[in-house]
Amino acid sequence: MSSSLKSVTGSPLAPLPYQPYIDGMRALAVLSVLIYHLHGPWLPGGFVGVDVFFVISGFVVSASIAGFKGRGLWQFLGYFYSRRITRIFPALIVCLLVTALFSALFIPAAWLSAVNQQTGFYAFFGLSNFILAQSGRDYFAPATEYNPYTHTWSLAVEEQFYLVFPLLFIAWLVGGRGRKLSAGLFAIGALASIGYAIWTLRSDPVAAFFLAPGRFWELAAGVLLYQCIGQRREQPTARHWDGLALAALLLILLAFILSRSSNFPFPGALLAVAGTLGLIICLHRRPGFMHRVLGWRGLVMVGRISYSLYLWHWPVFVLFRWTCGLETAVTRLAAVALAFLLAFASYHWVENPLRHATLLRRLPKAVTILAGLAAIGLGSWGARLLDEHTASISLSQLSRQPELWYPHGWSANPQRPGCNADPEYRNAEGGLLLIYQARGCQEPLPPASTTLYVIGDSHALAYEGLFKQYAMQTGRTVHAYNNGGCPFISLQPWRDSENPGCLQHIDAALRDLRTRIKPGDILFLPSLRMPRLADQWGVFSDEKVQEQVFSDRAIAGRQRAQADAVEVLREFAAGGVHIILEGPKPLFKAPPFRCADWFSRHNPVCAPGFSLPREELQAYRQPVLDGFAEIARQLPGVGIWDPFPLLCPGAECSAWRDGQPLFLDGDHLSGYGNQLLLPYFIHHLETQAVDEDRKLAP
Structure with missing residues (x-):
């Protein structure tokens, strides 16, 4: 395998250039989730923005490493995981620690908050979806709205997907038959995932919703899409692609409106996944009117901060629910404004500085990975420490006078x-x-x-x-x-x-x-x-x-x-x-x-x-x-x-x-x-x- 990798590194696929429409799609996805979490009846299917994210993630992560220049499996794994760690964990660790602090200050222990701290602790390790699946509280239960870490289930799914992704994708880098092998492995995995989702939905719908095996097919769909179209070099074609792109966008918007909690993840997420795949197919290397729509500056700006906005909006909303409430126009506007403020701060002062740090780029990949794992461990220790000292730092009477x-x-x-x-x-x-x-x-x-x-x-x-x-x-x-x-x-x-x-x-x-x-x-x-x-x-x-x-x-x-x-x-x-x-x-x-x-x-x-x-x-x-x-x-x-x-x-x-x-x-x-x-x-x-x-x- 090492020699095979060496043979293709001389002519790897050029990485895809930045596509503003991808950020526009991310913006639509995160805004739909934000609106749904703010007040579900406003956008009853807004939660499927997460499914849109899954497809985009599968596509983008494939495109981001297709131009890998290196030799051998271990070098590839180091390249892949160092990029994932610097992309995901800095903002996540900061958000989890701040959330742990404010939870200790304002959220008292009760049945309503019984799994909160355990969910937060496991979120550092990409395992919070297991806690949520075991709790018996489904994603749509009112009680989940009082856990400031509920939203980390989708990050856990992605992180677990990334454990197997490079092993299935590496054959693609070999070229030739390796590409067919890689696509076949992802296709088999997607079919198995759909089968698991259908089977588990009958016996344990909470596990079907939260666990990675039932969601693998959505991320794999994005990977397969890249493998089908990403290596081609099509020239701009007729404008009818704009009409198809508009139809695909309308399909996504319909999913935001019409999707309901039943039959998730399959076939419930099918409408959102199909719309996302169709929109990327129509816009990939085909400039047109829809590029300008989704590339609008405001959407692109929200898309760029979408990861941080997704991280921060949920704990902000939950803390509002625990304190002054989230039912009035004033509290809702204040919560949204605070979420955007924290997202901008996270993007500019946490995400970007570490992603583009020259020092990190020069460090050996193994050192970056070890440093990331150490940061995860320290972060989880800090959150655990805050939880243990809740009684002494809490502002709540319940924590100060538990007896x-x-x-x-x-x-x-x-x-x-x-x-x-x-x-x-x-x-x-x-x-x-x-x-x-x-x-x-x-x-x-x-x-x-x-x-x-x-x-x-x-x-x-x-x-x-x-x-x-x-x-x-x-x-x-x-x-x-x-x-x-x-x-x-x-x-x-x-x-x-x-x-x-x-x-x-x-x-x-x-x-x-x-x-x-x-x-x-x-x-x-x-x-x-x-x-x-x-x-x-x-x-x-x-x-x-x-x-x-x-x-x-x-x-x-x-x-x-x-x-x-x-x-x-x-x-x-x-x-x-x-x-x-x-x-x-x-x-x-x-x-x-x-x-x-x-x-x-x-x-x-x-x-x-x-x-x-x-x-x-x-x-x-x-x-x-x-x-x-x-x-x-x-x-x-x-x-x-x-x-x-x-x-x-x-x-x-x-x-x-x-x-x-x-x-x-x-x-x-x-x-x-x-x-x-x-x-x-x-x-x-x-x-x-x-x-x-x-x-x-x-």
Whole structure:
């Protein structure tokens, strides 16, 4: 191979001259993505600008190395990767580090930001698409709009493509049959990629969208286009090519308007890919009117900064969403202006100086590559350091007072010096079992012959602060079976007993529970049993909430669920287990944690407020309480603990008490809320256990 390469380096293909229309196409692509990310309904298919970028990248990177002058495989790899590193990573590393800093300052830890820092860390290594694919959140889910690193998935796809590109392209440089071999390899790879995309789309659409195997065909299409037309030297031809170019451009614009989230990446991206290929074919070495259109100075300028603009616009938009919001004309204009300002700064002070640095050109390629890898490593270390010191540098109350805000509450107990009851995590047939047990206490704990068992969804886990303190005060062990999003006996069967995924976890928890629980133990069943009024990014309509509570379907579902609950709980009640159902807590239309700081209090998500009339919430609760009463009537061993009166003592229910948060978001308790309920919870359990024992006594 080395000698073959040597034989063609004397007459390599001349690199293609600069083509302004390519930058014009890049501008259209990045602006479509920017508009879509700013407000999706303005350009519903704007996200396919990324697919346009993929095709352009495949074409341009092929053209950029076709004139390689060197000898041997290793020299070619050094040439290729040194160029890619200096092109991609300087601006990327700076953007990721700045984003990490501002994330630490302004973005609190929450379910909404659960994978943010992990995504950012992997983005340094071109692997963020794997994290996003594993998260289960697709690209179009509202939650992805709160991760400032989501957009790096496309860079990861390109970087992974570049790992195999030179190995498939090198035969092209040999010439002769090598060019046919290279084109054949890319064609086979493209077909395999399409097959993978179709197959994976059925089983795991999130992975199909984010992962490189399903996107390879788009980049390969650009490479194959260059291999088909790039080496030819056509003379300018008739003007009918302008008409075809206009048709291809209209195809791209239609893709920006008509594309929807389904069937991506194949065949969903086909329209954008076809339009991009057609436009390049029509404009390649054929000057005409469309060259002047796409070569307009304003478009070319945006195209030149398109990489930096793509990097910066998304974290800017996300940080606006976390702070002052991105819903008004003023905030949108400010966000766009800031994104362009940062893009210009990045292009002129980061991208260009390093790409064209004389020193870097003189350095051996291996040194450039090693320096680039070292910069990547240092950058990731810096981002990790910022994340670890978030509590000390953050401007958010949540980071400065985590015990007050987060449900895990306080790990220590002032009445029990040295005590700690942080949970031990175990696997229960694929589900999560958390065991809270006091340890390290300097004074002996009260003897405990019984155990508290808990089954529920994230609202059960939101009692973590209470469970830890309960274990330290009573000496009892708490076993909590948890699966987020899967309540237990919610009286909404479509959420648990009719949900196959949830039913599997519930059955596993019950099987494990049967091997542990004994007469006299307590089974506590907290879960979300009313429809949410809001989530962490927006409010739901009153009509939807009322339909989920008062419709004929909801009433029939509750009746079925009541009968099912009696059958499930009967064996535990008959076995002398004390069963306690949790009465529904207050719900709210705005998440307190999103509105706790000076920089976020005026975010539109806070507008619905943090209080509701007790009467309104009681109306939503009553059907659940009626269902509980029927279950308790049929099973004498069942009791009810209702925290609602404690959390809402007046005519107006509030998410705050004496300036402290009772709730983290619209329905999950805060650490302070846990601490408030603790003495009442302990008193209720002790009282009910005694009462039930008296009833069962001969």
